[in-house]
Amino acid sequence: MATTTNYSWTTPDDTALVKDGASAIRSLGTAIDTTTKNLNPSTTAGDIEYRSSTANVNTRLAIGTAGQILKVNSGATAPEWGSAYPNFVGCSLYSTAGQSISTSTLTAVTFANEHIDTDSFHSTVTNTDRITIPSGKDGKYFIYGQVRYDTNSTGRRVAYIQLNNTTDLAVGEDTPGASTKTTVKTSIIYSLVAGDYVRLNTFQTQGISQSLLTDAGSVLFGLVYLGA
Amino acid sequence: MIKFDKPQTLNGEQLLSELNNAKIKITDFPFIDGNGDLWLNVQEKDASKTQTILNSHIAIDSNIAKAAEKQALLDKLGITADEAQLLLG
Numbered sequence: 001m002a003t004t005t006n007y008s009w010t011t012p013d014d015t016a017l018v019k020d021g022a023s024a025i026r027s028l029g030t031a032i033d034t035t036t037k038n039l040n041p042s043t044t045a046g047d048i049e050y051r052s053s054t055a056n057v058n059t060r061l062a063i064g065t066a067g068q069i070l071k072v073n074s075g076a077t078a079p080e081w082g083s084a085y086p087n088f089v090g091c092s093l094y095s096t097a098g099q100s101i102s103t104s105t106l107t108a109v110t111f112a113n114e115h116i117d118t119d120s121f122h123s124t125v126t127n128t129d130r131i132t133i134p135s136g137k138d139g140k141y142f143i144y145g146q147v148r149y150d151t152n153s154t155g156r157r158v159a160y161i162q163l164n165n166t167t168d169l170a171v172g173e174d175t176p177g178a179s180t181k182t183t184v185k186t187s188i189i190y191s192l193v194a195g196d197y198v199r200l201n202t203f204q205t206q207g208i209s210q211s212l213l214t215d216a217g218s219v220l221f222g223l224v225y226l227g228a
Numbered sequence: 229m230i231k232f233d234k235p236q237t238l239n240g241e242q243l244l245s246e247l248n249n250a251k252i253k254i255t256d257f258p259f260i261d262g263n264g265d266l267w268l269n270v271q272e273k274d275a276s277k278t279q280t281i282l283n284s285h286i287a288i289d290s291n292i293a294k295a296a297e298k299q300a301l302l303d304k305l306g307i308t309a310d311e312a313q314l315l316l317g
Contacts, residue, residue, distance in 0.1 A: 102238040102239065102240060104257055108262040127263070207293075
């Protein structure tokens with residue numbers, strides 16, 4: 001028997017039409033029906049189809065939920081519905097320890113508390129002063145840090161974001177006040193790769209040791225992954 | 229940078245002065261890392277001498293030290309702080 005070019009449906013030969021036409025037409029109709037269904041597996045309004053790994057057989061993708069957008073799955077093998085916003089990646093640290101900063105001594109600020117840490121950027125047990133970029137998270141980051149000192153107008157109050165114990169990426173300094181507490185902020189957008197670590201260092205030159213303030217929101221450090 | 233045993237109290241400016249007085253050239257502030265370890269930017273040959281100085285380092289409140297220095301100067305001149313201020317306009 002002859003077959004069609006694209007879907008190989010069996011079609012009756014001229015002689016077969018004479019001999020058993022009805023049966024041949026039924027076979028062709030069944031084949032067309034099966035193929036059509038394979039190509040259009042949708043069952044519900046809003047469904048879409050995409051090609052499966054088998055030729056001429058599509059896969060049904062049910063409609064997503066409100067606000068979702070069409071994406072490629074994590075294995076890059078098929079489309080899927082997902083959030084219009086990427087999942088947050090980053091960490092947000094804070095300290096209420098009242099860390100003592102010796103005068104004229106650059107000191108790494110340690111963080112025992114985390115608001116957010118999506119990918120183990122930080123440990124509250126070891127190297128608590130560091131935020132380390134995990135494997136698979138190379139890219140651009142927004143990095144920020146803040147320290148806060150009590151009222152005193154003597155000397156300087158400075159904070160640095162430092163990379164890999166060598167390079168100061170960003171520096172912030174504020175004039176200390178006799179009646180106002182001094183908040184020193186600094187931030188930068190920078191490319192980091194897995195294994196890189198950043199620290200928040202600070203120094204003050206009041207002449208004696210000074211503790212960082214313990215008020216909530218005084219001593220902060222964190223980063224946000226912006227993209228590859 | 230070389231790691232040293234940290235003294236009980238630390239005044240970075242005073243320590244730099246003590247090291248410079250001992251002919252150990254250093255301009256960077258001492259650094260204390262997240263583990264509380266003290267690092268100084270001195271040369272390897274000066275490490276032992278530096279540790280000796282650190283062992284005897286007792287941090288003095290720079291403000292008190294400066295105030296004492298100021299008073300000594302005023303005493304030497306035989307004038308009061310107010311008089312000195314008046315002289316300076």
